Amino acid sequence: MKGVYFVGDSEVEIREIPKPAPGPGDVVLQMKASGVCGSDLRPYRMSKSEKGDPSKLHVGGHEPCGVVAELGEGVTDVAIGDRVMMHHYTGCGECRLCRMGYTQMCLHHHEVYGSTADGGHQEYLLCPASTCVKMPDELTFEQGAACACGTGTAFHALKRLELVGTETLAIFGQGPVGASGTLFASRMGARVIAVDMVPERLELAKKLGADVVIDASKDDPVQAIRELTHGEGAHSALDATGIPQARINAVDATRYWGKTCFVGEGNTTTFDISQQIIHKQLTILGSWTFSTHGLEEVANFVVERDIPLDDLITQTFSLDQAKEAYVLFSGGTTGKVIFTLN
Ligand SMILES: [Zn+2]
Ligand SMILES: [Zn+2]
Numbered sequence: 001m002k003g004v005y006f007v008g009d010s011e012v013e014i015r016e017i018p019k020p021a022p023g024p025g026d027v028v029l030q031m032k033a034s035g036v037c038g039s040d041l042r043p044y045r046m047s048k049s050e051k052g053d054p055s056k057l058h059v060g061g062h063e064p065c066g067v068v069a070e071l072g073e074g075v076t077d078v079a080i081g082d083r084v085m086m087h088h089y090t091g092c093g094e095c096r097l098c099r100m101g102y103t104q105m106c107l108h109h110h111e112v113y114g115s116t117a118d119g120g121h122q123e124y125l126l127c128p129a130s131t132c133v134k135m136p137d138e139l140t141f142e143q144g145a146a147c148a149c150g151t152g153t154a155f156h157a158l159k160r161l162e163l164v165g166t167e168t169l170a171i172f173g174q175g176p177v178g179a180s181g182t183l184f185a186s187r188m189g190a191r192v193i194a195v196d197m198v199p200e201r202l203e204l205a206k207k208l209g210a211d212v213v214i215d216a217s218k219d220d221p222v223q224a225i226r227e228l229t230h231g232e233g234a235h236s237a238l239d240a241t242g243i244p245q246a247r248i249n250a251v252d253a254t255r256y257w258g259k260t261c262f263v264g265e266g267n268t269t270t271f272d273i274s275q276q277i278i279h280k281q282l283t284i285l286g287s288w289t290f291s292t293h294g295l296e297e298v299a300n301f302v303v304e305r306d307i308p309l310d311d312l313i314t315q316t317f318s319l320d321q322a323k324e325a326y327v328l329f330s331g332g333t334t335g336k337v338i339f340t341l342n
Pocket of ligand 2: 037038039040062149150
């Protein structure tokens with residue numbers, strides 16, 4: 001079978017690899033869809049020397065979605081043929097955080113599928129049955145893959161912000177996570193101001209429900225957001241970029257007593273804590289993906305509220321087109337990009 005590897009220096013390699021067999025407590029999933037997420041760009045762009053021994057790399061992709069194809073000994077909570085999303089982490093399974101479903105925050109050790117274990121960009125994926133989350137019938141595999149990281153991350157960041165429909169939310173970055181935030185927040189009734197520097201992404205944000213879009217390459221977003229909010233700033237702001245200046249802008253565009261949430265990863269950012277945070281009585285939040293239960297929650301929300309998630313998914317590819325898919329995605333002009341498999 002085929003598996004896609006990030007071999008370094010923005011190259012992907014499609015390798016012929018053996019189909020995995022399930023051990024006790026494991027399942028083998030036949031992949032149906034595997035999403036491309038912004039956080040894949042770090043391992044994709046990393047240099048070959050940082051990557052080390054190419055034979056020790058793992059299959060990429062951390063938004064796996066498919067059908068249970070094989071059961072290991074003792075598996076009773078899923079059955080062959082079940083349609084599932086995979087929560088792409090494992091922990092010890094016993095500590096308090098694991099028992100909450102936040103295995104990525106395991107107090108002892110955690111693995112990340114697509115990074116430290118073989119991920120979704122392959123035909124069959126081996127994983128513990130405990131990582132599988134059954135999908136609502138109405139959810140497509142492509143939608144399930146989106147929920148499995150980027151879209152789910154946006155949904156749970158809005159929950160962390162306790163978004164209120166009467167309020168204005170500014171979202172910095174309209175890649176797949178920020179654009180999902182725009183889609184959800186507008187459906188939750190909030191007024192959404194979407195910020196990006198890429199015209200295609202601003203167009204997509206409008207289509208997904210942004211009330212106003214701001215091109216930060218042309219206008220000062222903080223100034224523009226204050227003008228749109230009677231000089232006060234947004235009630236809440238979400239940074240989905242990880243870019244230091246955008247984080248600073250997100251904080252500065254938040255009004256007194258407001259909330260700013262960070263989901264964009266990486267980099268270091270410096271704030272004047274007194275001026276920018278204390279004297280504004282701000283609440284600063286971090287939000288890291290979601291729990292296994294949280295994955296089920298976002299999938300149900302998409303179905304129950306009839307969220308048009310397909311509008312977010314702008315391109316689909318086969319695994320054979322992995323090179324093309326990553327060149328396109330790393331160019332930064334797309335919405336959600338997903339591999340589909342039969
Ligand atoms: Zn644990
Ligand atoms: Zn991700």
